[in-house]
Every structure is written in structure tokens, then in C-alpha cells.
Amino acid sequence: MQAYGYAEKWLLFPSREGARGLVWWQGCVRRNASLANHSAEYTPLPPSQEGNRTSPRFFWPLLVFTPPFLLLSPTILLTVLILFFGSSSFAQSPYGNNIFRPEIKSVEFYKVDKQAAAFPVITLNSDEKVTLGFDDLSGGSRNFSYTIEHCDANWKSSNLSPAEYLQTFMDDRLFNYSYSSATFQKYTHYELTLPNQNIAPKIAGNYVLKIYEDADPTKLILTRRMYVLNSRVGVGGTITSSNNVLARRTNQKLNFTVDYGGLNVQNPNRDIRVLVMQNARPETGRMNTVPTYIRGTQLVYNDVNINDFAGGNEFRHFDTRSLKLNSERIAKIYRDTANTVMLLGDPNRNLPNYTLLYDNDGKYYIINQDGRDARTDADYAHIYFNVGTNKSEVEGTPYIIGQFNDFKINEQSRMTFDARGRFYTNLLLKQGVYDYMYVWVNNATKQPDYTALEGTYFETENEYQLLVYARPAGARWEELVGYSLLRTVRP
Numbered sequence: 001m002q003a004y005g006y007a008e009k010w011l012l013f014p015s016r017e018g019a020r021g022l023v024w025w026q027g028c029v030r031r032n033a034s035l036a037n038h039s040a041e042y043t044p045l046p047p048s049q050e051g052n053r054t055s056p057r058f059f060w061p062l063l064v065f066t067p068p069f070l071l072l073s074p075t076i077l078l079t080v081l082i083l084f085f086g087s088s089s090f091a092q093s094p095y096g097n098n099i100f101r102p103e104i105k106s107v108e109f110y111k112v113d114k115q116a117a118a119f120p121v122i123t124l125n126s127d128e129k130v131t132l133g134f135d136d137l138s139g140g141s142r143n144f145s146y147t148i149e150h151c152d153a154n155w156k157s158s159n160l161s162p163a164e165y166l167q168t169f170m171d172d173r174l175f176n177y178s179y180s181s182a183t184f185q186k187y188t189h190y191e192l193t194l195p196n197q198n199i200a201p202k203i204a205g206n207y208v209l210k211i212y213e214d215a216d217p218t219k220l221i222l223t224r225r226m227y228v229l230n231s232r233v234g235v236g237g238t239i240t241s242s243n244n245v246l247a248r249r250t251n252q253k254l255n256f257t258v259d260y261g262g263l264n265v266q267n268p269n270r271d272i273r274v275l276v277m278q279n280a281r282p283e284t285g286r287m288n289t290v291p292t293y294i295r296g297t298q299l300v301y302n303d304v305n306i307n308d309f310a311g312g313n314e315f316r317h318f319d320t321r322s323l324k325l326n327s328e329r330i331a332k333i334y335r336d337t338a339n340t341v342m343l344l345g346d347p348n349r350n351l352p353n354y355t356l357l358y359d360n361d362g363k364y365y366i367i368n369q370d371g372r373d374a375r376t377d378a379d380y381a382h383i384y385f386n387v388g389t390n391k392s393e394v395e396g397t398p399y400i401i402g403q404f405n406d407f408k409i410n411e412q413s414r415m416t417f418d419a420r421g422r423f424y425t426n427l428l429l430k431q432g433v434y435d436y437m438y439v440w441v442n443n444a445t446k447q448p449d450y451t452a453l454e455g456t457y458f459e460t461e462n463e464y465q466l467l468v469y470a471r472p473a474g475a476r477w478e479e480l481v482g483y484s485l486l487r488t489v490r491p
Contacts, residue, residue, distance in 0.1 A: 093223075095155045095208050096282065097406045100220045105187070105380070106366055106430040107134040109209075109224040112193070119280050119465060121227035121483055122195075124204045130194050130226055132209065133366075133375065135187040135430065139179075143214050144221060146192060147171040148199060150477060151206040153273050153287070153469040155225070158205070158477040165203050165477075172198040174211065178376050184338050185380035185428075194226070204230035204479040205469075225282070227480055233272075233468050234259035235484035241458050243304040250456040252311045252488060255302040258291075258468055263481060265470060268299055273478075275467045278309050279361045281407050310451060311460040311488075314357040315402065315435035318343055320381055321369040323431065339381035345422070346387040346438070354457035359435050361463050364404040366432040378431040385415070386424040387438055389453060393417035396443045398453060400425060402436040409439060409448055462488050 092098040099107060111118035112129040122128035136142065150158040150165040162170045177190045194200075194209065201207060207226045213219040237256025241248045254276060265271040269290055278284040286307055291299035301307065319327040323339055326332065334340040349355075371377035385400055399413040405427075415423035415438075440452035450456075468482030 093155075094210065094220060095149075095151055095157070095225075096223065097225055098220075099222045099406070101222075103136055103138045104222055105135045105137055105428065107222055107224070108132070108366065109226070119227075119485070120225070121229055121467075121480075124201065124228050124230045132192040132194070132211075132224060133189065134211075134222065135180075135189050137185065137187045137380075139186045139188055141177060141188060144174040144190065144211055145171050145213075145215050146174055146199070146209065146211050147217070148194070148201065148207045148209050148226070150201075150203070151208055152478045153206065153275060153467075155206060155208070155282075160477060165201060165205075165207075167195075167200040167202045169198050171215075171217075172196075180376050182371075182377055183379040184335075187380075189375045191375070201228045203477065204228045204481065205477060206480065227467065227483070229480050229483050231482060232260075232262045233470075233482035234261075235466050235468055235482045237464075237466065237484065237486055239464065239486060239488050242308050244308065247308065249458055250311060250451075252309050252458060252460075252462065254307040254309070254464060254466075254486070256307075256466060256484075256486075257301070258299040258482060259297055260299060260470075261297040263470055264473055266473065268294065271471045272299065273469045274299075274301065275465075275469070276307055277465045277467075278312075279463050280403075280465055281362070283407060284309065309462075309464075310456040311458050311462065312450060312456050313349055313354075313437070313454040313460055315359040315362050315437050316346060317359055317433065317435050318383070319433050320383070320429070320431045321367045321433060323379065323381060324370060333381075339379055341381045341383045343383060343385055346385065348387070348389055348453050350451065350453060350455040354455075354459040356459075359461075360433070361461070362403050362407070362435045362437070364402060364432055364434040366430050368431045374431065380428050380430050382426050383429050384424065384426045385436075386422050387415070387453065388422050389440070391440070391452075392421075393423075394443070396441050398423050398438045398440050399448075400427070400436055401439055402434060404429065404434055404436070409441065460488070 092100060109120055109130065109132045111120050111122060112131050120130045122130055147170060148166070150160050152158055158165070174190055174192055176192060177188050180187045180189065205228060207228055209224045209226055210217065211221040211223070213221055235256065235258055237254055240253050240255065242251035242253045244251065256274070258272065258274060260268055260272060274288040276286045276288065288301050288306065291301050292303045293300050318329040320330070320341060321327075323333055323335065323341070329344055330341055331344050332342040334342075366374050366378055368374040368378035387398060389398060397417075398415045399409045400415060401407045401409060401413055405413055415425045417423055437450070438453040440449045441447070442449065464486040466482075466484040466486065467480060469478045470481045471478050
């Protein structure tokens, strides 16, 4: 059963002069009663029911007010944003996956592999490579440099001299860049491949890649985590339902074994640690410091109380590979002096039973079906999201996260409550395929709840990364000596 109503909302639309104006959006909305929480689909009525187009019942954007600061040229407006955000940039850790400048977008960092967006782990002294790509929306060319720094298993600096972990130079200039072509949003695309003849790791372990400006390491632009493996242990494991009776329908339990027979360690209880992550998300990481028991040269980790993860739900997704047609989750695309994409309304998915959906485990891919090289001819679009929660702004706030924003819960991912009882936001994103989810943050506890709007189910398909760290005898650092990728079996 479907019902029809109206949606009225202030939207930030592009004006023909290039500035951005605040527009009163009034349109007929189709409501699908089968969706939980009465999710609104921003879809105009069918032509057969349109009637008189002069009627205020039908979509007609009316430019009624343009705030003065939005009339600034794009260059000046971007400069204002840079100055505004720049003062708080360095509150972020220089050892995480972070972006320190608002004009830096679409950061991709992956292993060069047959598998798209593969986890950035490479084998020491091999031909394996990782690639970094990102866009600078301020345009032109800038004086970017880069280096890598060795870290321990907890992503703290190993406090080593660069000569101890680098084969060649300490840093290098980033020369590989190209300009966008035939796009509304102008940008410069930068790309880097590691290891290369100037920067290459000497020892295994965790490394943070740092991009900075003007040869000044304190002027950070972005950081990415990478993993260099010297495989010396065997890792195997299984994924089962939780041992906790109350969580068997919601959680996934990992049991695994590490065979350290090829490793010279004096005390495996002290010298070996295993990190487990779900879908390569650092915030889900569980550090295993002590095995349940030791069997010969095997460390067995199967305690009933450890490595028990909420299964979560399959990620939501949308597809903007082409801006010439509406894909599955898109209600409307507007193209003037910029691209605007209205997504269908999202429902609260915290339901009793699991529903099978196919996703990319939170990843995103930059793709342009209408061009030849997505690195420089994929355009940007303002993507409008809205979600029904059955909750009010007094209780808390939802945030939208995914690999596209490093799963960050911050002001940029925060959503806004509107008069219709829904939360909404818009994000400037490059063409491609995106996974995302909603996280609820309670106003009283300030704690994120990843299941309040998504639900959690044992059947959910997830990836788990297992990383084994060991401290070589007499060494002052930890090395990555084992890696394994486990996947749940899709129902």
C-alpha cells in the first residue's frame, strides 16, 4: 500500500551564478507503508497524476534567500573553510587514518591486487605494492611530501631512527598529480605507490604513511595505516555463533590458532600479540595478549569470553557511477552548475529478523561509467541522506559512517533533525559505489550504538583480519609476523 504526501524542506542548491543558495524544497512525496518507520521516498508523483504543473503541490524550487557568506566565490569560500577547520586539525592522531584538511577528499589506500580495495598489507622485500590516491579540491599544484614511520602493535611510534626501518631516503616529494577534466567540481588528483626506489621499509611491522606540505612534517595533510608482513607463523581460525545463549542470534565468535614454530621467541605469552578487526575497522579491534592455552608450538585462542563480535547488519549502499540516470537507491538527480543527488529515505533497520543484502563490507569504489579515467573525470555530487529513527533529537543524534569517511563519528558525519521527525545531511562525494551505515549516539551517555538503527544478526556477512605481532629477541620494536583474512559464510 502506498500513500502520498508532501515534503517541504530547506535545501542547499546550486544557483546558476555558481554561488550556492538556500532553496525551499516543496514536492510531492510517495510514502511506502511497507518500509519500517514510514520511510519517505523523495519521488515525484507519476505523470498520470501530475495534473496542473502550476499547482504548488508539485516540485518547484524557489530561491527565496541566499545567506551572504554563500555568495562568496568558491575559492574564497574554500579558503574560509580551511581557516575555520585548520585550527582543530591537529587534535587528530598522526598515527591513525585521518584527513587534516577539509579540501582533501576521496582518499583511497589499498593493496595493488586483483581484489578491489584490498587491505593494505604487503610482504616485506616482495613485489607487492600499495597505492594511495586522493583529490585536492583547492586545485592547482601544491608542494606535498611524504614519509613512513614504524609503529608498534598499538599504533604508537616505535621511537626508532629512520635509518633503522627505512632502506633508502627519509622522505620524498609527491610529484605524481593530474588535473580534473570536464567536471563541475575542479580538483587535482594525487597518486603514490609504495614501496618505491626512494621510500621502502627495511623491517616488518605497522607503518603510518604521512603526507605533509612545504617539507614541514607538522603541516599534515593526511595519514594512512599500512602493514608490512614478514610471514613466520601460521594462522587459522573459524567463525561460529556466540557461546552466550542470549547472543547466539546476534553475535559472531572467532576461535583461532597461531603456530609459532618458525619463530624464535623466549616467552610466547609475553612476546606474541594478535589483533582481530572486523571489516578492517580499527575501532572494532580486539588485542589478544594471552592465549587460552598452549599446545606444543600452537597458541590457542578460544576462550568463551573473548573475540565475540556483534554481527551487525549488511551495509546500506548507493550507486553514482553514472549521473545520467537514477540507480536503485536514487530518487532524483539535478545537474546545473553542480550535481545534486537525492537518495530515497532510509528506514530504521533494527528489526527482529535478518534480511539478505549484498554489500562491500563498508568499502567504497571511485568509478565513472560515463568517462574513461575515474581518477580525473569522475565528478563530485552533493548527496542528500535522510533516515527515520523513531527517536527524537532530545534522545540523541545519528551519524553516517563508512570507509569513505574512515568510519569517523564527528561533526562532518553528524545528521540534523527536521520538522518531519527525520534526520538528514548532505555530503560532497565523488562518483562511485558507496557502502554506509548509521550510528546512534545517545545524548546522555555520549556513547555510540552501532545497532540501534541497523540491528545485529549472526547471519551477517563480515570479514575479519587477524594480525600477529612479535618482538624479535633483543629488538626494540614489534614486527608483523602473521596475517589471515577470515570471512563468514553467506547464508
